[in-house]
Amino acid sequence: MPHSRKKFLKQISTGLILASLPSIASAKEKENKTTIDPTDFTGTGAPDDEKFWKRIAKKYYDTPTDYINLENGYYGMQPKPVLQAFQKNIEKANKQGARFARKEYPAIAANVKKQLAQFLKVADEEIIITRNATEALNIAIQGYPFKVGDEVLLNQLDYFSMIETFQLLQKRGQLTVKAFDMPLLPATEEEIVEVYKQQLTPKTKVILLTHVSNINGLIVPVAKIAAMARQRGIDIICDAAHALGHIPFSLPDLGAAYVGLNLHKWIGNP
Ligand SMILES: Cc1ncc(COP(=O)(O)O)c(C=O)c1O
Structure with a gap:
C-alpha cells in the first residue's frame, strides 16, 4: 500500500502523531487554528491536479511570497495544523518540565509509536524513534x-x-x-x-x-x-x-x- 502525503495528512486529521497530542487552547488560539478537514482529501489530488494542490497549499501552508522554495528535500514545510500542535506541545513540555516528562509523556510517546508503526505497516517493536x-x-x-x-x-x-x-x-x-x-x-x-x-x-x-x-x-x-x-x-x-x-x-x-x-x-x- 503506497504511502503518500495526502494519505498521511488525512491520518493526521483522525488523530495521528503530533496533532493527536493533548493541548489546552485559549479562545484566541482557537480562532486562528487551522484544522484538517478530511473531506479536503477525498476524490481528488492526482499529482498533476493543480487546482487541488493550489487549494491545499493555500489552506494548509504558510508559504513565502517573495520566493519559491524548490528544495523540500532538506526539510519539508509542516502544514499549519501540525506546526500549531508542535508549538503548543513544545510550550507545554517547557512549562510543565519533569512533571510532564514523567507523568504524561511515556503514554503519549507509546501512542505515537503505535500509530507510526501502523502507518509504516510494521509492529511497534520493529521501530525505534530517533531524531532523524x-x-x-x-x-x-x-x-x-x-x-x-x-x-x-x-x-x-x-x-x-x-x-x-x-x-x-x-x-x-x-x-x-x-x-x-x-x-x-x-x-x-x-x-x-x-x-x-x-x-x-x-x-x-x-x-x-x-x-x-x-x-x-x-x-x-x-x-x-x-x-x-x-x-x-x-x-x-x-x-x-x-x-x-x-x-x-x-x-x-x-x-x-x-x-x-x-x-x-x-x-x-x-
Ligand atoms: C539520501 C539521504 N539520506 C539521509 C539523509 C539525512 O536525513 P536526516 O536529515 O533525516 O538525517 C539525507 C538528507 O538530506 C539524504 O538526502
Missing part, C-alpha cells in the same frame, strides 16, 4: 555485528554521512568498504540489480541501498536487490530518507534488515 535518518542509520550501521573481513558494498550515489560511517568502521579495522561507480542513467531496474550482483564477493555482508538518491533522484529497486542478496546471506541497510511520502512503497515489502527514515522531509512533520 542519520541517527537511525548510524545506529543500524554501528550496531551491526560485523566481523573482521566482512565487506560492505556502496557507491557514489549513497549519502555522504552513511559512507563516512562505514569508512570510520573501516578505519577501526571492523570491515572493508567496497565502493563502485553506479551508472548515472541505468535503463532498467534489472540493470541496477545486475550492477550490484557483479560487485558481490563471498565476503559481502551488507549492501547499503539509498532508496531515492539525493544526488540524481535515482530510485533503486530495493526489494529486487534484497531478494537477490538474501539468497547469498547478505543484509540490506536501506537509507529511505527521501522515499517516505515521496514515492509509493511498503516498508515490509522492501525486504531490508534495517531501514532509516525521517518524517521531516516529505511527510512534513517535525
Whole structure:
C-alpha cells in the first residue's frame, strides 16, 4: 500500500502523531487554528491536479511570497495544523518540565509509536524513534555485528554521512568498504540489480541501498536487490530518507534488515 502525503495528512486529521497530542487552547488560539478537514482529501489530488494542490497549499501552508522554495528535500514545510500542535506541545513540555516528562509523556510517546508503526505497516517493536535518518542509520550501521573481513558494498550515489560511517568502521579495522561507480542513467531496474550482483564477493555482508538518491533522484529497486542478496546471506541497510511520502512503497515489502527514515522531509512533520 503506497504511502503518500495526502494519505498521511488525512491520518493526521483522525488523530495521528503530533496533532493527536493533548493541548489546552485559549479562545484566541482557537480562532486562528487551522484544522484538517478530511473531506479536503477525498476524490481528488492526482499529482498533476493543480487546482487541488493550489487549494491545499493555500489552506494548509504558510508559504513565502517573495520566493519559491524548490528544495523540500532538506526539510519539508509542516502544514499549519501540525506546526500549531508542535508549538503548543513544545510550550507545554517547557512549562510543565519533569512533571510532564514523567507523568504524561511515556503514554503519549507509546501512542505515537503505535500509530507510526501502523502507518509504516510494521509492529511497534520493529521501530525505534530517533531524531532523524542519520541517527537511525548510524545506529543500524554501528550496531551491526560485523566481523573482521566482512565487506560492505556502496557507491557514489549513497549519502555522504552513511559512507563516512562505514569508512570510520573501516578505519577501526571492523570491515572493508567496497565502493563502485553506479551508472548515472541505468535503463532498467534489472540493470541496477545486475550492477550490484557483479560487485558481490563471498565476503559481502551488507549492501547499503539509498532508496531515492539525493544526488540524481535515482530510485533503486530495493526489494529486487534484497531478494537477490538474501539468497547469498547478505543484509540490506536501506537509507529511505527521501522515499517516505515521496514515492509509493511498503516498508515490509522492501525486504531490508534495517531501514532509516525521517518524517521531516516529505511527510512534513517535525
Ligand atoms: C539520501 C539521504 N539520506 C539521509 C539523509 C539525512 O536525513 P536526516 O536529515 O533525516 O538525517 C539525507 C538528507 O538530506 C539524504 O538526502
